[in-house]
Amino acid sequence: MSESIDHLRDTFRATGRRWTSQRRLILGVLEESDIHLDAETLFVRAKARDSDISLATVYRTLGVLKEMGLVEEHSLGEEHAHFEAVRDQPHYHFVCLGCGRVIEFDAPQMAQIEQSVSKREGVCVTDIHLRLSGYCARCQETMGGQCGDQE
Amino acid sequence: MSESIDHLRDTFRATGRRWTSQRRLILGVLEESDIHLDAETLFVRAKARDSDISLATVYRTLGVLKEMGLVEEHSLGEEHAHFEAVRDQPHYHFVCLGCGRVIEFDAPQMAQIEQSVSKREGVCVTDIHLRLSGYCARCQETMGGQCGDQE
DNA sequence: GTCCATGCAAACTGTTTGCACGCGC
DNA sequence: GCGCGTGCAAACAGTTTGCATGGAC
Numbered sequence: 515m516s517e518s519i520d521h522l523r524d525t526f527r528a529t530g531r532r533w534t535s536q537r538r539l540i541l542g543v544l545e546e547s548d549i550h551l552d553a554e555t556l557f558v559r560a561k562a563r564d565s566d567i568s569l570a571t572v573y574r575t576l577g578v579l580k581e582m583g584l585v586e587e588h589s590l591g592e593e594h595a596h597f598e599a600v601r602d603q604p605h606y607h608f609v610c611l612g613c614g615r616v617i618e619f620d621a622p623q624m625a626q627i628e629q630s631v632s633k634r635e636g637v638c639v640t641d642i643h644l645r646l647s648g649y650c651a652r653c654q655e656t657m658g659g660q661c662g663d664q665e
Numbered sequence: 666m667s668e669s670i671d672h673l674r675d676t677f678r679a680t681g682r683r684w685t686s687q688r689r690l691i692l693g694v695l696e697e698s699d700i701h702l703d704a705e706t707l708f709v710r711a712k713a714r715d716s717d718i719s720l721a722t723v724y725r726t727l728g729v730l731k732e733m734g735l736v737e738e739h740s741l742g743e744e745h746a747h748f749e750a751v752r753d754q755p756h757y758h759f760v761c762l763g764c765g766r767v768i769e770f771d772a773p774q775m776a777q778i779e780q781s782v783s784k785r786e787g788v789c790v791t792d793i794h795l796r797l798s799g800y801c802a803r804c805q806e807t808m809g810g811q812c813g814d815q816e
Numbered sequence: 817g818t819c820c821a822t823g824c825a826a827a828c829t830g831t832t833t834g835c836a837c838g839c840g841c
Numbered sequence: 842g843c844g845c846g847t848g849c850a851a852a853c854a855g856t857t858t859g860c861a862t863g864g865a866c
Contacts, residue, residue: 532840532845553830568848573831575846589740594830608788619782623774628797631770636802637759638812645794646779651787683820683865704855719823724856726821745855 522584531578536560536567540575550588550596550607550616590616590645606644612653673735682729687711687718691726701739701747701758701767741767741796757795763804 522541523533543559544551551559557572576597579585583600590596590609606624608617621644628639649657673692674684694710695702702710708723727748730736734751741747741760757775759768772795779790805812 527841530845534840534846536847566848570832570849571847577832608782608786608790610788611791617786617788619786621778621782623778627772627774627795631759631768631772631797635759635768635770636805637761637768637797637799638805639759639797639799640762640812641798643794643796643798644778646782646788646790647792647794648788648790654787654789678866681820685821685865687822717823721824721857722822728857 525582529582535564536571537575537578539564539567540572541579544579544585544597544599550590550598552594552596554594556597588643588645604642606642606646608646608648608650610650610653611647612649612657615650617650676733680733686715687722688726688729690715690718691723692730695730695736695748695750701741701749703745703747705745707748739794739796755793757793757797759797759799759801761801761804762798763800763808766801768801 519538519541526533526537539560540556543556543563547559553569553572553576556576557567557569560567560572576585576587580587585597586600588596588598588607590607591614603620604624605618605620608619609615610617624642624644628642631637632639670689670692677684677688690711691707694707694714698710704720704723704727707727708718708720711718711723727736727738731738736748737751739747739749739758741758742765754771755775756769756771759770760766761768775793775795779793782788783790800808800812
């Protein structure tokens with residue numbers, strides 16, 4: 515999502531998709547809030563600027579952007595999906611069960627894991643979802659430091 | 666779920682929960698189909714033996730079993746949840762996008778990843794969800810072997 | 817007898833879809 | 842002008858919940 519809006523317009527055109535005001539708006543919202551949003555939040559922020567936009571359009575646009583490889587869908591909490599603009603290198607998520615904070619991290623060891631599974635099982639891996647959950651430093655403090663024994 | 670039914674009954678009693686025929690039935694179904702089931706499938710199999718059992722009870726029982734640490738919930742496909750009996754060592758999942766087959770694997774490198782994230786970010790990890798997706802050996806054959814370039 | 821667990825149906829959440837209209841091309 | 846994209850509302854899937862009855866203890 516770091517490429518210019520003009521370049522995106524061309525990408526849309528090149529794939530026979532239309533460059534509509536709603537799609538521009540949704541891309542704008544995604545661009546300026548580079549965190550993980552759910553569809554509802556994205557909808558609210560878009561609606562603040564164009565009160566006529568509908569939630570269905572948000573979902574349909576997110577579907578198109580996924581097809582185009584511009585956004586990824588994650589199930590960060592267990593509930594509803596979150597979306598994020600695709601970045602250069604892959605990265606993974608830690609989700610705090612206390613405050614919901616999301617921390618991103620890289621894990622070079624994933625390449626080994628992927629390789630060894632591919633070789634051992636003869637499969638071909640196209641996608642990796644890794645999510646750690648637990649408690650962030652701040653939430654551990656407010657809980658008294660015991661970790662792992664809460665359920 | 667390898668412990669005997671009697672031991673489970675005691676665990677229920679000890680935590681002030683009642684040992685009902687429905688819970689026994691659901692545990693029985695889980696035990697003899699040690700794969701990953703969704704709530705609906707579990708419901709159908711249970712209903713085959715007790716036509717009065719309700720889907721709500723299946724969900725409520727799965728909730729209790731999760732609380733007790735006896736089953737885990739996974740989002741294997743992107744759609745609905747899957748449940749599986751908790752085993753000794755942690756393990757992860759590969760899901761085939763072609764046929765839906767689920768392959769389990771272990772990944773000792775996960776311990777390093779967990780440690781390095783914990784140390785670097787000061788977080789405490791209580792749970793790890795790792796899911797690879799792609800195409801299994803069989804599905805790659807029927808597709809002609811090209812891997813990674815399908816959407 | 818007490819009170820948790822159940823069955824039923826209705827509610828609810830997140831997401832998708834059918835249809836007529838509108839706008840990008 | 843053609844046809845995709847949109848708004849709206851209704852449909853949908855999976856899951857949860859309120860309430861009265863029934864069964865475990």
